[in-house]
Amino acid sequence: MTTISPKSPVGINGIGRIGKLMAWLMSTKEELEAIVISTGRKSGKSLDDLATYLGYDSTYGPYARFISGFGREKAIEINNDTLYLNGKKLVWLNDQEYRVPGSIPWSKHGVELVFDTTGKMTDPTKNEDNSLRGHLHNAKKVVLTAPFKIKNKGAMMPEDAVTVVGGVNFDRYDPAAHTIISNASCTTNCCAPPIKALVDHFGDKFISYALTTVHAATNSQQVLDVLPKDGEKDCRKTRSIINNIIPSTTGAANAVIEVIPEIRTLGIGSQASSLRVPTNTASIVILDISLIGEYDNDYMHSIFSKYSERNPEIMRFSDKQLVSSDIIGSTHSTIYDALFTHRRTTKRDGQLYTMVDLNFWYDNEFGYVCSLDRLYNLIIGKR
Numbered sequence: 499m500t501t502i503s504p505k506s507p508v509g510i511n512g513i514g515r516i517g518k519l520m521a522w523l524m525s526t527k528e529e530l531e532a533i534v535i536s537t538g539r540k541s542g543k544s545l546d547d548l549a550t551y552l553g554y555d556s557t558y559g560p561y562a563r564f565i566s567g568f569g570r571e572k573a574i575e576i577n578n579d580t581l582y583l584n585g586k587k588l589v590w591l592n593d594q595e596y597r598v599p600g601s602i603p604w605s606k607h608g609v610e611l612v613f614d615t616t617g618k619m620t621d622p623t624k625n626e627d628n629s630l631r632g633h634l635h636n637a638k639k640v641v642l643t644a645p646f647k648i649k650n651k652g653a654m655m656p657e658d659a660v661t662v663v664g665g666v667n668f669d670r671y672d673p674a675a676h677t678i679i680s681n682a683s684c685t686t687n688c689c690a691p692p693i694k695a696l697v698d699h700f701g702d703k704f705i706s707y708a709l710t711t712v713h714a715a716t717n718s719q720q721v722l723d724v725l726p727k728d729g730e731k732d733c734r735k736t737r738s739i740i741n742n743i744i745p746s747t748t749g750a751a752n753a754v755i756e757v758i759p760e761i762r763t764l765g766i767g768s769q770a771s772s773l774r775v776p777t778n779t780a781s782i783v784i785l786d787i788s789l790i791g792e793y794d795n796d797y798m799h800s801i802f803s804k805y806s807e808r809n810p811e812i813m814r815f816s817d818k819q820l821v822s823s824d825i826i827g828s829t830h831s832t833i834y835d836a837l838f839t840h841r842r843t844t845k846r847d848g849q850l851y852t853m854v855d856l857n858f859w860y861d862n863e864f865g866y867v868c869s870l871d872r873l874y875n876l877i878i879g880k881r
């Protein structure tokens with residue numbers, strides 16, 4: 499059994515949107531001794547510039563407000579060339595050689611568990627220094643903040659790797675067996691819980707679903723149009739996000755099946771697509787489902803009302819007329835927008851069929867980081 503001590507400093511590789519917010523959240527943990535971040539490069543002119551980067555956020559406002567409302571100014575401090583977030587020591591690894599996970603001296607700083615938030619290393623089958631598995635040279639476990647992508651189509655998922663989503667399949671995590679853990683994507687964390695509730699409720703009466711995420715911009719987008727790279731497959735990715743709704747892809751369809759294998763065994767059809775829109779965070783999954791039988795809106799509400807009562811941290815049931823900015827800062831993986839549900843029943847060869855349009859909000863940044871926190875608690879044995 500590989501256990502992770504709740505006191506051991508947590509490692510964060512990459513401090514972009516997800517890594518930075520993860521550092522914010524980890525700084526609230528009383529028992530944690532320190533946070534160790536690795537950027538594999540220096541930033542700005544001095545430690546002060548890193549403090550400014552961590553101390554302010556264009557989406558969530560100042561770190562001090564996140565920690566304790568408007569009352570406190572010194573939530574982030576530099577003492578003896580060391581940065582402290584909320585009094586928690588932040589160790590910054592910035593040597594160029596640390597761009598390669600296998601070279602990062604995590605254990606030297608007491609780190610047992612690493613969150614890789616770079617998005618650059620997603621293949622659990624690779625066994626090189628410069629891969630996700632490279633972290634395991636000097637740490638006990640690594641969490642990927644994205645879905646696994648196995649490049650070699652014939653390769654099997656290694657036995658020590660697992661994808662888990664809170665509210666769906668946390669019971670699959672085996673502390674003795676699993677050292678490489680994917681928390682799937684923000685979109686999967688939003689749509690897998692309601693799909694699981696539907697699969698459990700309807701079984702083989704659930705014919706198919708199609709989901710579209712209307713997703714906020716991320717740093718994978720361009721501010722203005724750029725020339726596509728040599729061999730670029732998706733040239734829409736090179737278009738300006740401040741001027742466009744950009745059709746894109748999502749790995750959610752595959753990831754949902756991975757965490758809910760009954761979808762395959764029951765033969766439920768599925769599809770997923772994505773539209774990127776010019777907002778800084780907060781997204782919505784439009785989930786269209788086809789069912790055998792007749793069901794009204796109240797019937798659908800009762801499924802999600804019960805699910806959210808059983809899983810209060812994962813799903814919020816909303817009967818308010820929300821828009822995307824109302825979601826910013828949400829800690830839930832998914833928010834059911836009950837007022838936006840609509841359905842129609844038809845009859846064919848004497849059989850009734852109902853098509854329902856369901857909608858689920860999520861803060862793709864902070865909401866996702868809170869799902870990582872739930873996974874962290876699972877791994878350190880706090881749930």
Ligand SMILES: NC(=O)c1ccc[n+]([C@@H]2O[C@H](COP(=O)([O-])OP(=O)(O)OC[C@H]3O[C@@H](n4cnc5c(N)ncnc54)[C@H](OP(=O)(O)O)[C@@H]3O)[C@@H](O)[C@H]2O)c1
Nearest residue numbers: 512513514515516537538597615616617644684717862866
């Ligand atoms: N943003 C979201 O809504 C969201 C939600 C859920 C999951 N995710 C996933 O989380 C991952 C990160 O997303 P993000 O939005 O945080 O991206 P991001 O803002 O681009 O951050 C990625 C960070 O990783 C750093 N990095 C890249 N290679 C590195 C290396 N070898 N060593 C150390 N640092 C390295 C980058 O810094 P440099 O400038 O130094 O390269 C950058 O700061 C992606 O896999 C994404 O799919 C994102």
